[in-house]
Amino acid sequence: MEKVVVLGTGPAGLTAAIYLARANMKPVVIEGDQPGGQLTLTTEVENFPGFPNGVMGPELMENMRKQAERFGAEFKRGWVTNIDLSKKPFRLDVSGIGEIETESLILSTGASAKLLNIPGEKQNIGRGVSTCATCDGFFFRGKKVIIVGGGDSAMEEANFLTKFASEVIIVHRRDELRASKIMQDRARENAKISWKLNKTPLEVMAGENGVTGLKVKNNETNEEEIIETDGIFVAIGHKPNTSFLNGQIDTDETGYINVVPGTTETNVPGVFACGDVQDKKYRQAITAAGTGCMAALDAERYLEGNAVHDWSQSS
Template identity: 45%
Template sequence: MEQHYDVVIIGAGPAGLSAGLYAARAKLKTVILEKEKAGGQIATTDEVANYPGSIEHATGPSLVERMVAQCDEFGAERVKDSVKSFDFNANPKVIQTESGNLYYAKAVIVATGATPKKIGCPGEPELTGKGVSYCATCDADFFTDLEVFCVGGGDTAVEEAMYLTKFARKVTLVHRRDEFRAAKSIIDKVRKNSKVEYLMDSVVEEIYGDGILEGIKVKNVKTGEITDLPAPEEDGTMGVFVFIGYDPATALFKGCLDMDQTGYLITDENMRTNLPGVFAAGDVRQKQLRQVVTATADGAIAAVMAEKYIDAL
């Protein structure tokens, strides 16, 4: 089946939904393609406290539900399907999905997002959002005066450990090597912080708890010794923050859209990629801060710039 649109948006996370809202409100015929459920990473977040205007006890799913309702209200179509192939140099641009449908678009917005790399240990999936986090900016406040473990050894892990000391009673950095990979200036700074402790040559083997994180088991990679580290009895819980990298969902676009060495799409401040009429928004693009608020801002900008691009055709 062939369908023609003004804008095709790939991805229904906050960036894609924001783009859909702005494009549809501009009276552009818009469709959002999403291979999974709408919401992206935020859909797995139990509580959202730092999105402007979010009410007390707002959850990721409830925020996504409101975003989806807005898109639907203004007429953006949503289709559950994944992109199989495309031609962004064609006029109009062509997208073929796994279901066999062909979409023709005057402009395309790529909002496929990025996912945090996981430890891959037992208990991690079940306790994500219930003690396990991948974003200190999002969740640090929930662990005020508690003990937290920060997994990783690069710049991000060490910097986020420093940030977490503003909230947590104690922060323990867990790193699989005997030296950090972070810049020396960052390491020197964290070494001066009395709230930070270290578990070197160590990996998290298991995360456990009954509905909430209650402890972790850590393995020394040199000796093989496994140590059980339960949450302090007086606290009942603790936190595990994982900073071992992100995987941007850009493999499909390699060789077509410009990206940096880690796979993030390169855009200008107006979300334009290297191809005319192709925009990128949200966590999928190269940027300093990956939050719901920056994703929605990216989506709005991308949609407005797509409208301007279409008007100039």
């Protein structure tokens, strides 16, 4: 039986692993199908403290992993196929590993950005296609960019990008936006923002140096056109990776895990959540890392008073 298992290896999970390992908790960290999380899909990260010249996303995550391993964290590659949180110890069925029993559990499985699933999109993530304006907007200073989406987050990101870009074009497949009136008005009043409504994205166009345009179809006439651009920001929402929990943890209506305010505690004692799986507001590497630290400390305090196994006899 393990003291603590961490699910996920983004900034939250790896930070939790570092803190737990330094506290001699010997965490077992389960890597899913995308070790390192969303940062492995980005190129240069310039807003993570401590790197004045920036750092490549994959390099940052690899260094965090090495730091956790240095203190004794154990990493295993697998995918949770079944989970039982109804009694202690918790039981996890992990593909390629088998059954794991643990006294406590940290959920840091993140949230996946919804993509358009059109040709050229995935191939150009980090080469002009982005799912995070606050992460990558700086790289498009003085350039022309497209935001795809019609909700509040799309309007917010469009306004944010006007701080850097020379022009921001909002592309949406409907005539009407889903965004609240105040967010729509704010975008419409911004002179740098223009509109391409009732247009369906068909393909991301790119050359040797990255994105060059977005092919769209006019939904009324079926005519196709290519909108020239230096960057495409996909802002159609995120999906928290919580389906594997099968309703055993309280979530909001969109699937994000509910935690006790000011903590990482879930409705199940001994189960903690950190990172984007419980954060639909900030979604930054640094905030995820901060909640990873919180989860490790919360788990450590929990085990001090609720351990089922006498670890002093087996350490």
